[in-house]
Amino acid sequence: MQQLLDTAEKIRTMEIRGAGRIAAAAARALRDYVEMLETSSFEEFVAKVEKAKSILIETRPTAVSLPNAVMLAGSYDAETVEEARSQILDNATEFIRNADTALDNIGEIGAKRLRDGDTVMTHCNSHAALAIIKTAHKQGKRIKVYATESRPRRQGFITIKELSDAGIDTTLIVDSAVRYTMKNVDTVIVGADSITVNGALVNKIGTSQLALAAHEARVNFISAAETYKFSPSTLFGDLVEIEERDPEEVIPSDKLGDIPGVKISNPAFDVTPSEYIDLIVTEAGAFPPQMAYVIIKEHLGWELKKMG
Ligand code: RUB
Structure with missing residues (x-):
């Protein structure tokens, strides 16, 4: 959680800034958090992931890239921790890759x-x-x-x-x-x-x-x-x-x-x-x-x- 909180602080203080950069940083922070999250309870997993998402989204209110990144990177349709974890890791990785390619296009x-x-x-x-x-x-x-x-x-x-x-x-x-x-x-x-x-x-x-x-x-x-x-x-x-x-x-x-x-x-x-x-x-x-x-x-x- 500390790493995610650090990223949130960097976004709030504008050490990380620009709508695209904050989106990618949020997707990365969420991905790393989910990867390390230790729990076998699906309810606890969901509660912690949703909390992490709101911490990231609340850092700056105007750039919609932030909630969109969290929504696209953090989406899952699963019933077990491992299923949800793997879907979020895939989605976040794809979001970050697409964001880079988007700039080239x-x-x-x-x-x-x-x-x-x-x-x-x-x-x-x-x-x-x-x-x-x-x-x-x-x-x-x-x-x-x-x-x-x-x-x-x-x-x-x-x-x-x-x-x-x-x-x-x-x-x-x-x-x-x-x-x-x-x-x-x-x-x-x-x-x-x-x-x-x-x-x-x-x-x-x-x-x-x-x-x-x-x-x-x-x-x-x-x-x-x-x-x-x-x-x-x-x-x-x-x-x-x-x-x-x-x-x-x-x-x-x-x-x-x-x-x-x-x-x-x-x-x-x-x-x-x-x-x-x-x-x-x-x-x-x-x-x-x-x-x-x-x-x-x-x-x-x-x-x-x-x-x-
Ligand atoms: C940055 C700003 C940028 C957009 C787009 O504001 O307004 O024009 O975020 O940037 P701030 P990008 O410095 O307050 O974050 O194209 O890099 O996403």
């Missing part, structure tokens, strides 16, 4: 949308979005990237390091320079923490500003998202919870004394409506956001309830 599919000489803008640090940019670069296309700083956690610094290590022409901009810079951009590519059944994109705070600026400037806006980033429960009316993080990420606590009474709001994600999204690139194909239900039904196995 997203890279291949998305790179077809970039032309030699294109300029891309990206936000935060998304492995899926970077897979597209890096694949296009590997194909010999000359791609230039504007990466936003992404305050307050500055994940943009991870992005610019990754892009410059790959030899890609990269420029860092502050978040407030998005609209000013958009005139130089051909395509915006961002990741996804959740995509709802109506095709809305939940991603790092500020994503919707990129989308609005892109829309106004007639610039393409693409989200790169593995199919496990689609949110099945939004089909039944659930809303995606937007994580509110510690004000200390915005302003250090020793400075707060200078501004008594001032409140700090630190939402970590925002919502971009589907009308601002041209394309969602998944490992299963690239399609408009209006097709979100198809993914929820065919890849995640949830569908509308039949009446009567």
Whole structure:
């Protein structure tokens, strides 16, 4: 259990971050926990596995990749401990393998949308979005990237390091320079923490500003998202919870004394409506956001309830 608790803590504190990475880390933690779980009582096994799943799911509320990973990796239909254990080990291993392959496929599919000489803008640090940019670069296309700083956690610094290590022409901009810079951009590519059944994109705070600026400037806006980033429960009316993080990420606590009474709001994600999204690139194909239900039904196995 200690190892699983350590992973949960790393996700909570963002030592492990990004919707894809937290999904794979959760699947791995669950797999290792189940492998070591010592009990011959099926009831005890079920209770402990379900507890472990909720510990992982409760670490961060917005990325649906987390509950989806736990659901896909941790599913079993068994009556004995050994049967359930073996099914979870297989499912978790398959989830982790598929997650890796998905990034390669997203890279291949998305790179077809970039032309030699294109300029891309990206936000935060998304492995899926970077897979597209890096694949296009590997194909010999000359791609230039504007990466936003992404305050307050500055994940943009991870992005610019990754892009410059790959030899890609990269420029860092502050978040407030998005609209000013958009005139130089051909395509915006961002990741996804959740995509709802109506095709809305939940991603790092500020994503919707990129989308609005892109829309106004007639610039393409693409989200790169593995199919496990689609949110099945939004089909039944659930809303995606937007994580509110510690004000200390915005302003250090020793400075707060200078501004008594001032409140700090630190939402970590925002919502971009589907009308601002041209394309969602998944490992299963690239399609408009209006097709979100198809993914929820065919890849995640949830569908509308039949009446009567
Ligand atoms: C990360 C973020 C990323 C998505 C997709 O937020 O918003 O765009 O998670 O990332 P945080 P990926 O840093 O708060 O986790 O494509 O790597 O899954």
